[in-house]
Amino acid sequence: MSALKQTLTTEAKAIGFAKIGVCRPTDIVEAGARLHAFVAARHHGQMEWLADRIEWRSDPSALWPEAKSMIMLADLYTPNHDPLAILQEKSRAAISVYAQNKDYHDVVKKRLKRLGRWLLEQAGEDHQIKVFVDTAPVMEKPLAQAAGLGWQGKHTNLLARDLGNFFFLGAIFTTVPLEPDSPDVSHCGSCTACLDICPTQAFPAPYQLDARRCISYLTIEHKGPIDPDLRSALGNRIYGCDDCLAVCPWNKFAQTATEMRYAPRDDLRAPNLAELVQLDDQGFRDRFSGSPIKRIGRDRFVRNVLYAIGNSGDAGLIEMARSLVDDPDAAVSDAAKWALEQRP
Structure with a gap:
């Protein structure tokens, strides 16, 4: 691992990210084909924005040709309670864990910008960055799998052996060439708990x-x-x-989130x-x-x-x-x- 990437990893964790990985723009070719099939089957429903910029989503280099590296980051929001327990309280509302406090877009984006500024200070001002949190035509989950953060499970969400699956994804696209990580592969085995x-x-x-x-x-x-x-x-x-x-059984290995802005x-x-x-x-x-x-x-x-x-x-x-x-x-x-x- 290069010295820059090693210190980048250390800085990312100091800022609060649970995990970091790097991939190249060309690492998700198969994901584009899957997205095309998803849209062709109308499985996206009313989310026409998925179809409108499908070529950008399918190919990160089409979104930003100058980008050399995709830095993918995980931010834990793992709850300290059973999210399914509320389903038995019929007179009360069940709200997804991630939405029980501050908007994660704001929290994650501030962290990404902080890490991005640090990277530019180290790599030189002639380089550039762009940060993304779930609002741009970026396929975060395939990129995160390509960067080794985890894999898309049978429920299509990203999960990891050391994080479970309660975490947000953020991306920093950059012109800085960084050593890519090895992609993760599925470890779901024969489990179908999420489907069942x-x-x-x-x-x-x-x-x-x-x-x-x-x-x-x-x-x-x-x-x-x-x-x-x-x-x-x-x-x-x-x-x-x-x-x-x-x-998901992998949650038993996850750490509880420490970010108070995600606490219910x-x-x-x-x-x-x-x-x-x-x-x-x-x-x-x-x-x-x-x-x-x-x-x-x-x-x-x-x-x-x-x-x-x-x-x-x-x-x-x-x-x-x-x-x-x-x-x-x-x-x-x-x-x-x-x-x-x-x-x-």
Whole structure:
């Protein structure tokens, strides 16, 4: 390992990253073919941004021809509690672990910029960097596997033998030539725990995802009413889903996250559905200021809460949906009517 890369690794961990690896722009050729097949099958649902810049996603050198190295970094958010326990509390909302506090985009990007500035100081100002956190046409998971951080499991998320699978990915593209790491390979073996637990059967085959059936996609990305055949499977999940991550056996080797900005806020750990369903637009924005939840807006959020209320089996709670039957948003109104139909 070169001296620069060795000190880069040390600096990355000092900043707070759990793991670092490097790959080249040409290391994910096969991932581009898989993405094309994913889009051709319409498994991306309403996420047209995946198709719009598919060539950039498929080939990092098309996104930035001058880049020589992709530095991939993992930032742990491993919970210190069982994310599945909340699913038994039907009158409370299940919010994905990653969204229970600060927006990770802001936290990770600041760390990436700090590390990138350090790299330029060491390599020289004639070099350049670009940092990415889940908002650019970059295939972070294939790049991370190529850089040796872990592998894409049967649930298509990245996991690692030493990290489990509760971690964010960040990328620094740079013109600095760095020694690449060896890619990781799958260590899933015969395990199918992540596939078996999926409430909506979103995996047509191991290592394949149909986002149109994924609860994370449905509660976050999908606009309008959700397919009635899938609503009962949502349970009380109102933002994201941790099921396939939580059951992965490799989590037993993971360290608990130490970043306090990822620790659950008291009001988001297990909030009451009765409280959330009453939020108007201003109340929603105030409650979720600085949270990744804010980006879906009040209407989609309340739609999700109404589905959870309908699934609660609590007649008193379900009755609260009546006040939203005439909501100006069509999806909210539809969800309220559906919830009332579920009254025992």
